[in-house]
Structure formats: structure tokens, C-alpha cells
Amino acid sequence: MSSSPAHSRTASAVAAVERAMAELRRGGIVVLRDADGAGGLVIAAESCGPRALQRLQGLAQNAPVLVTTRRRAEAIGMEIPPHIAGGMGETNKPITIDLPEGVPVDVILRPHESDRTGRHVALRHLSRPVASHAPGLAQSAIELAKLARLLPAVVLGPLTRDTGNKRRDWAREQDLVYVDAADVAGYEETASRTLQQVAQAHVPLEGAENARILAWRPSDGGKEHLAIVVGEIDTTEPVLIRLHSECFTGDLLGSLRCDCGVQLRSAIAEIAKHGSGVLLYLAQEGRGIGLVNKLRAYELQDDGFDTIDANEQLGFDADERIYAPAATMLSRMGIQRVRLMTNNPEKIAQLERYGIEVAARVQHSFPSNGHNENYLRTKAERAGHLL
Numbered sequence: 425m426s427s428s429p430a431h432s433r434t435a436s437a438v439a440a441v442e443r444a445m446a447e448l449r450r451g452g453i454v455v456l457r458d459a460d461g462a463g464g465l466v467i468a469a470e471s472c473g474p475r476a477l478q479r480l481q482g483l484a485q486n487a488p489v490l491v492t493t494r495r496r497a498e499a500i501g502m503e504i505p506p507h508i509a510g511g512m513g514e515t516n517k518p519i520t521i522d523l524p525e526g527v528p529v530d531v532i533l534r535p536h537e538s539d540r541t542g543r544h545v546a547l548r549h550l551s552r553p554v555a556s557h558a559p560g561l562a563q564s565a566i567e568l569a570k571l572a573r574l575l576p577a578v579v580l581g582p583l584t585r586d587t588g589n590k591r592r593d594w595a596r597e598q599d600l601v602y603v604d605a606a607d608v609a610g611y612e613e614t615a616s617r618t619l620q621q622v623a624q625a626h627v628p629l630e631g632a633e634n635a636r637i638l639a640w641r642p643s644d645g646g647k648e649h650l651a652i653v654v655g656e657i658d659t660t661e662p663v664l665i666r667l668h669s670e671c672f673t674g675d676l677l678g679s680l681r682c683d684c685g686v687q688l689r690s691a692i693a694e695i696a697k698h699g700s701g702v703l704l705y706l707a708q709e710g711r712g713i714g715l716v717n718k719l720r721a722y723e724l725q726d727d728g729f730d731t732i733d734a735n736e737q738l739g740f741d742a743d744e745r746i747y748a749p750a751a752t753m754l755s756r757m758g759i760q761r762v763r764l765m766t767n768n769p770e771k772i773a774q775l776e777r778y779g780i781e782v783a784a785r786v787q788h789s790f791p792s793n794g795h796n797e798n799y800l801r802t803k804a805e806r807a808g809h810l811l
């Protein structure tokens with residue numbers, strides 16, 4: 425299977441993005457190239473040290489800029505001129521900002537620190553949003569940072585246009601990781617298309633002793649997801665399903681800030697009571713922003729922001745989750761029609777978009793535990809949850 429050209433091309437695209445994510449996380453430089461041949465050198469703002477920045481400045485052919493999302497730029501008090509503000513539907517487009525001299529980039533976009541120490545104020549006075557010469561590249565750099573579960577803020581050093589594969593060869597000579605913007609854009613869906621079941625074990629659970637855990641992994645070794653299958657699945661009927669997004673704090677520690685722990689255990693109990701069904705345990709911690717960023721969002725919530733505004737203050741969308749992996753796993757298990765336990769209309773819409781029929785929605789809400797009233801209220805009032 426892995427010898428077919430189409431399959432190996434897909435796998436290598438995913439692998440290239442994985443390498444680029446790792447490089448950004450360790451504070452290294454990534455060479456990014458878009459479909460028009462525009463190139464750029466990228467460092468993640470939050471992991472950018474002076475040495476990498478200096479090297480980027482030496483290699484870039486134009487002055488480096490900071491790129492963040494519009495929401496982050498606004499959160500740090502930037503005023504965005506109308507000609508670069510973007511129209512409707514571009515509420516969180518990338519914004520390019522002058523790289524100010526003498527301000528350390530590694531701290532400049534760390535929200536909680538800078539909010540408290542006034543570093544934003546420095547940035548606001550020293551810098552301003554400018555029109556981007558390569559908006560596709562800026563967009564792609566932000567996507568890459570998000571995939572790496574880093575804050576959506578990068579330093580981008582523009583390279584001149586090139587033709588063909590020259591840029592890739594140059595990156596290799598410089599010992600830099602290279603990635604195509606098209607591979608970044610297609611990463612989530614490509615990775616989900618290559619998901620394969622790699623393990624299956626009988627794991628008796630409290631209240632659901634006839635449970636099996638199936639592990640799924642993309643062909644290049646990317647993000648793994650789990651399917652917890654209870655009982656014998658009858659695919660001639662809509663199957664009772666729960667899509668559960670990983671929540672370390674709620675699932676494992678029993679955190680009362682959210683409702684994940686009770687939702688997880690009750691879903692398994694409900695499925696067991698029904699006789700059969702599947703809980704997909706999806707590796708999309710913190711509504712897809714990662715555990716570290718979720719903890720940063722909690723810090724902002726302690727300062728008075730709600731769960732949606734906190735995400736947006738950090739520069740993310742309110743919810744960054746993609747349910748393509750969920751749809752793939754269901755299809756591979758032969759499940760095309762489901763009864764979905766959820767209050768979240770977006771889960772229904774996305775599953776249907778990816779070809780799974782949602783025959784019914786099953787309410788899956790629980791009373792507040794005394795700590796999560798605001799969280800539940802925000803989900804109902806602002807995230808459109810059917811609570």
C-alpha cells in the first residue's frame with residue numbers, strides 16, 4: 425500500500441509538516457513556500473531566541489515582519505488601518521506588523537506576561553500594522569504555528585520569488601527545514617485520510633466491561649486518536665456515538681472548570697446502558713489549541729474573560745476543532761449513520777459535511793458542578809450550544 429505513488433506523496437506531505445512543526449517548537453527556522461513561488465523564513469514568536477532571529481535576519485532578502493492574527497493584534501491594542509483590516513468573513517485574518525528594533529520577539533507576543541508588564545504598550549508605540557506582500561504566506565505561517573500548538577504569532581523573513589525546486593535545494597544547503605504552504609493547508613484532512621487502525625485491545629471499563637479500545641494513527645506517525653467501542657456494533661441501525669475532545673484537566677484530574685469529566689464517564693455509561701456504541705476520544709485538547717494554550721486561556725479567564733474571549737485574546741478562533749478524523753474512523757469501522765450525543769451543532773454539521781449521516785441528536789448535558797456555571801452559560805449563550 426505504501427508503495428503506491430499517490431499514497432507516498434500524501435504521507436511525505438504530512439511528514440514535511442510534522443518536521444516543520446517540530447522545528448518551530450524548538451525555536452528553529454522553517455522555509456515556507458507558497459504556490460506562486462513566494463518564499464519566507466518563519467520562526468514562532470513564542471520560541472524565538474536571539475540567535476535564530478539573527479540568522480533569519482541574515483538570510484532574509486527583505487526586512488522581517490511579525491505576523492499574528494487580527495484578533496491577537498487587536499487584543500494587544502493595535503489599531504488596524506482600514507486598507508489592511510479585511511472585510512467580513514476575514515475576522516481573524518493574519519495581520520503583518522513592523523518588526524521593531526531592539527524589542528525581544530520571544531516575549532513580545534506572550535500574552536499573559538506582556539499584558540501584565542506593559543510590554544504591549546511598548547510594541548504598540550514602536551510598531552504598526554503594515555500591508556502584507558504575501559498574504560498567502562502569512563496565512564500559512566500562522567496555520568503552521570497553530571498546528572504546532574503554539575500561539576498564532578510568528579516572525580516572517582521574506583525571500584524573493586523563485587522557480588521550481590530551487591528553494592528546496594537552497595533550504596537543504598542551509599540545513600533548514602522546508603515545507604510547502606499547500607501541504608500545511610491540507611495537513612489536517614490529509615492526515616485524517618491516512619488514519620489506520622494500529623492497535624486493538626479489550627479493556628473492561630467500570631460500567632462497560634465489554635469495551636475495546638482501538639488506536640488510530642496517520643501513516644506518517646502524526647496525531648493519534650482512539651475509538652472506545654462498547655458491545656457489538658450493528659451498522660444496519662444508526663449507531664450511538666459520542667465525539668469526545670481530549671481534556672487532560674477534566675478527564676484525568678477531574679477539574680471542575682469544565683464539564684468534560686462528567687460528559688466522558690456518562691457517555692460511556694449511556695452507551696453501555698444502550699448495549700452498544702462508540703466513544704471517539706479525539707486528540708484536540710482545549711478545543712484544538714492544545715493544553716498549554718488552554719492553560720493560558722484559563723489565566724485570562726481568571727482575569728475576567730469568558731471561554732470564547734480568552735481564546736480570541738490569544739489570537740485563536742473560539743473553536744479550532746476539525747472532525748475529519750472522527751468521520752474517517754467511523755467510516756473505516758463501517759459506521760455511516762449515527763445518533764450523536766452532543767449539544768454542539770457544529771459537531772453535527774461537520775460530521776455531515778464529511779459524509780456521516782446524523783440520524784438524531786441525543787442531549788448530553790449535565791447540571792453545573794458549582795464551578796462551571798459561567799462556562800456552561802457561555803456555551804449556551806455565545807457558542808450556540810443546545811443546552
Ligand SMILES: Nc1nc2c(ncn2[C@@H]2O[C@H](COP(=O)(O)OP(=O)(O)OP(=O)(O)O)[C@@H](O)[C@H]2O)c(=O)[nH]1
Pocket residue numbers: 667668669670671672681682684687708709710711712713717718721722731735765766767768771788803809
Ligand atoms: N480553549 C478552551 N478549551 C476548553 C475550555 N474548557 C474546556 N475546553 C476544551 O473543550 C473541549 C470539550 O469540548 P466537548 O465537550 O468535546 O464538546 P462541546 O463543544 O462542549 O460539545 P458537546 O458535544 O455538547 O459536549 C475539550 O477539548 C476541552 O479541553 C476552555 O475554557 N478553553
Ligand SMILES: [Zn+2]
Pocket residue numbers: 671673674675682683684685
Ligand atoms: Zn474540559
